[in-house]
Amino acid sequence: MSPTVATVQAETRHGRVLxxxxxxxxxxxxxxxxEDLVAAIPNDTHAVTVDVNDVSYxxxxxxxxxxxxxxxxxxxxxxxxxxxxxxxxARRVIDLSGLAAVVPIDGETSGESEP
Amino acid sequence: MSxxxxxxxxxxxxxxxxxxxxxxxxxxxxxxxxLDRTCELLRVDTAAVLLxxxxxxxxxxxxxxxxxxxxxxxxxxxxxxxxAGRIAAEKRSVILDRVDHTTVLNPILRERGIxxxxxxxxxxxxxxxxxxxxxxxxxxAFGDADAELLRLVADRLGPTIVSRLARSxxxxxxxxQHSLLPARLPTIGDLEFAARYVPGGTAGLGGDWYDVFxxxxxxxxxxxxDVVGKGLRAAVVMGRLRSTVRAYALTASDPAEILRLVxxxxxxxxxxxxxxxxxGLLDPNDGSLALSTAGHPPPLLASRHSEPYYLDLDIDAxxxxxxxxxxxxTTISWPPGAVLCFYTDGLVERRTTPLDERLEAxxxxxxxxxxxxxxxxxxxxxxxxxxxxxxxxLLVARRGAVAGKSPLRLTVPAKPASLRVIRSxxxxxxxxVGAGTDAQYDVLLGVGEATANAVEHAxxxxxxxxxxxxxxxxxxxxxxxxxxxxWRPPRGxxxxxxxxxxxxxxxxxxxxxxxxxxxVVIRRRLRP
Numbered sequence: 001m002s003p004t005v006a007t008v009q010a011e012t013r014h015g016r017v018l019x020x021x022x023x024x025x026x027x028x029x030x031x032x033x034x035e036d037l038v039a040a041i042p043n044d045t046h047a048v049t050v051d052v053n054d055v056s057y058x059x060x061x062x063x064x065x066x067x068x069x070x071x072x073x074x075x076x077x078x079x080x081x082x083x084x085x086x087x088x089x090a091r092r093v094i095d096l097s098g099l100a101a102v103v104p105i106d107g108e109t110s111g112e113s114e115p
Numbered sequence: 116m117s118x119x120x121x122x123x124x125x126x127x128x129x130x131x132x133x134x135x136x137x138x139x140x141x142x143x144x145x146x147x148x149x150l151d152r153t154c155e156l157l158r159v160d161t162a163a164v165l166l167x168x169x170x171x172x173x174x175x176x177x178x179x180x181x182x183x184x185x186x187x188x189x190x191x192x193x194x195x196x197x198x199a200g201r202i203a204a205e206k207r208s209v210i211l212d213r214v215d216h217t218t219v220l221n222p223i224l225r226e227r228g229i230x231x232x233x234x235x236x237x238x239x240x241x242x243x244x245x246x247x248x249x250x251x252x253x254x255x256a257f258g259d260a261d262a263e264l265l266r267l268v269a270d271r272l273g274p275t276i277v278s279r280l281a282r283s284x285x286x287x288x289x290x291x292q293h294s295l296l297p298a299r300l301p302t303i304g305d306l307e308f309a310a311r312y313v314p315g316g317t318a319g320l321g322g323d324w325y326d327v328f329x330x331x332x333x334x335x336x337x338x339x340x341d342v343v344g345k346g347l348r349a350a351v352v353m354g355r356l357r358s359t360v361r362a363y364a365l366t367a368s369d370p371a372e373i374l375r376l377v378x379x380x381x382x383x384x385x386x387x388x389x390x391x392x393x394x395g396l397l398d399p400n401d402g403s404l405a406l407s408t409a410g411h412p413p414p415l416l417a418s419r420h421s422e423p424y425y426l427d428l429d430i431d432a433x434x435x436x437x438x439x440x441x442x443x444x445t446t447i448s449w450p451p452g453a454v455l456c457f458y459t460d461g462l463v464e465r466r467t468t469p470l471d472e473r474l475e476a477x478x479x480x481x482x483x484x485x486x487x488x489x490x491x492x493x494x495x496x497x498x499x500x501x502x503x504x505x506x507x508x509l510l511v512a513r514r515g516a517v518a519g520k521s522p523l524r525l526t527v528p529a530k531p532a533s534l535r536v537i538r539s540x541x542x543x544x545x546x547x548v549g550a551g552t553d554a555q556y557d558v559l560l561g562v563g564e565a566t567a568n569a570v571e572h573a574x575x576x577x578x579x580x581x582x583x584x585x586x587x588x589x590x591x592x593x594x595x596x597x598x599x600x601x602w603r604p605p606r607g608x609x610x611x612x613x614x615x616x617x618x619x620x621x622x623x624x625x626x627x628x629x630x631x632x633x634x635v636v637i638r639r640r641l642r643p
Contacts, residue, residue: 004531004532004534004535024535024538026531026534026535026538026563026567027531027534027567027570027571028531028532028534028535057538057559057563059560059563059564059567059613059616060564060567060612060613060615060616061567061613063612064612087552089556089559089560092553092556092557092560092620093560093616096615096616096619096620097612097615097616
C-alpha cells in the first residue's frame with residue numbers, strides 16, 4: 001500500500017516565501033507535510049504564502065497544519081496568506097473551517113509575488 | 116421551304132432525346148448521343164460540348180464528336196478567350212470561317228483541319244452553363260439559319276444537361292454523405308447513440324454531418340456541424356471539415372482549442388466557405404462534457420430530474436468568418452440516464468413556422484427513452500410526412516441509468532494508510548454514478564472526516580477494521596462508516612473541526628453509538 005504523498009516546494013520571490021503543496025494530505029502524511037512546511041520557511045523572511053491549489057485532498061487534519069502555522073507565524077511577526085482557488089476541494093474545506101478569520105485567503109498566489 | 120420542313124423534322128428527332136428512351140443514359144452517354152444527332156442534323160463533321168466550371172471560370176470539354184481528343188486531353192478554355200471562351204463571355208453565337216491561332220485557342224481544332232466553326236452558348240434559365248459548337252472539315256459558310264438551328268438544339272440541350280448533371284450530382288452527393296456519416300454509431304461504456312440524416316428536398320443536399328469517435332485518451336468526441344451551401348460542393352467541404360475536426364481532436368484536449376485550430380485551417384484552405392460546428396468531449400471518468408460551439412445551436416438535455424432544456428452555452432462565431440474568433444468551452448455534467456439531443460437547423464427551421472415554436476416542439480419530443488425511440492419520436496413530430504427543404508441531421512445520446520448501480524463496500528484496517536484507498540475507491544464510484552464536482556468533494560470530505568476519526572479514535576492501541584458502504588438512495592448518496600471499537604469523544608485542540616466539516620458538507624449526518632461500535636450515516640444530494 002503506497003503512502004499518501006504530498007510534495008512541498010518553496011521559492012523566494014521579492015522577499016516573500018512561496019510554498020506550494022501538491023498532492024493529498026491526510027492523517028497518514030500530515031506529520032511529514034507539517035515538518036516539510038516548517039522546514040521550508042526560513043526565519044528571516046517577512047512574508048509567507050502557502051499555495052494549496054494543487055492539493056487534491058485535504059481535510060481537518062491538514063487544516064490543523066495551516067492553523068498551527070498561522071499561530072506560529074503570528075508570534076514570529078511574519079505575514080501569512082493562503083492561496084486556494086474558489087471551487088476547489090481545498091477552498092471548500094478552508095471556507096468551512098473558518099481559516100479565513102485568521103489568514104487572508106487568495107485565489108491565486110498574489111500578483112505582488114510575481115517576478 | 117422544304118429545307119426548313121426537313122430541319123424541323125430533324126429537330127423533332129433531336130427533341131426525342133429528352134424522352135423516356137434515353138432517360139436511362141448517364142450524362143456522358145446522353146451527350147454523345149445528342150452530339151451524334153446534332154452532327155446529322157446540321158450536316159457537320161465535328162461537335163463538342165464544353166461545360167462551364169464556374170469556380171475556375173473555364174470551359175471544360177465534356178463531350179465531343181469527331182474531335183474526341185478534346186475530352187480525352189481534358190481541354191480547358193478560359194472564359195473570354197478563344198472561340199468557345201468568346202461565346203460564353205459574350206453569350207451569343209459566333210461563326211468562324213477562318214480557323215487559325217488568331218481565332219482559335221485550342222490547337223486540337225486547328226490540327227484536326229477544321230475549316231469552319233459555329234458555336235452557341237448553352238443556357239439554363241438565362242445563365243451560361245456551357246458552349247456547344249460544330250465544325251466542318253471543308254469550308255462552309257455558316258449562315259444565320261444554321262446559327263438559329265444550333266440555338267434551337269442548344270435550347271433543348273442546356274436544361275437537359277443541367278437537370279441530368281444535378282441528378283447525377285445528387286447521387287454522388289448522397290453517396291459521399293453516406294460514406295462520411297458513421298455507418299454504425301459506437302456503443303461506448305454505458306453510452307447509447309442513435310442518429311438520423313435526411314437529405315433536403317427542394318433545396319437539395321447539403322453539408323450536414325455528425326460524428327462520434329473515441330480518442331486515445333479515452334475521451335469520447337461528439338461532433339455535429341453544417342457547411343453553408345448546397346450540393347456536392349457543400350458535401351465535399353463537409354468531408355474535409357470532418358477530417359480536420361478529427362485530426363485536431365487527436366492533438367488538442369479542449370473543444371474550444373480544437374475549434375480554434377479547425378477555424379484557422381478552414382480559413383486558410385477554404386477561404387470562401389463557412390460552417391457551424393459543435394464539438395463535445397466527454398470525460399469517461401466523471402461524466403463531464405466540455406462543449407464548444409461555433410455558431411451551432413445548443414443541444415437539448417432531458418433527464419428524469421427536470422424538464423428538457425436547451426444547454427446554456429457561449430455560442431461563438433461560425434468557422435470561416437473571423438480571424439482569431441473568440442472560442443469558449445462550457446463544461447456540463449451529463450447525469451446518468453440523461454439524454455442529449457444534437458441537431459442541425461434543418462430540423463428546427465421552417466419558413467412557415469416561427470423558430471421558437473419549432474424549438475418548443477423539439478423540447479416536447481425529446482424524452483429519456485432509448486435514443487432510437489427518441490429519434491423516431493423527434494422525426495415523426497418535427498418532420499412528419501413533409502420532406503424537409505433543408506438537410507436534417509439528428510444525433511441522440513443517452514448515458515446509462517444508475518438504477519441498480521451496485522453499492523461500494525469496503526472493509527479496511529483502521530490505519531492511516533487506508534484513508535487513501537477509501538478515497539480512491541470512493542472517487543471512482545462517485546464518478547460512475549455521475550456525481551458533479553461539488554458533490555464529489557463533499558462526499559469525499561464527509562467520508563474522509565468520518566473514517567479519519569474512526570482510525571484515530573475507535574480502537575486505541577489495537578488495529579480493528581473500518582467498514583465503508585456507499586449506496587445511491589434516490590438522488591442521494593448514502594455513506595455509512597462503521598467501526599467495531601468503543602466510541603471516544605474527539606481529543607486534542609483542533610479535533611472538533613472535523614465534525615463541523617462533516618456536518619457542513621452533508622445534508623444530514625447521524626451518529627449511532629453502541630457498546631459494540633459506532634455507525635456514522637452521511638447523506639448528500641447528488642445534484643443541487
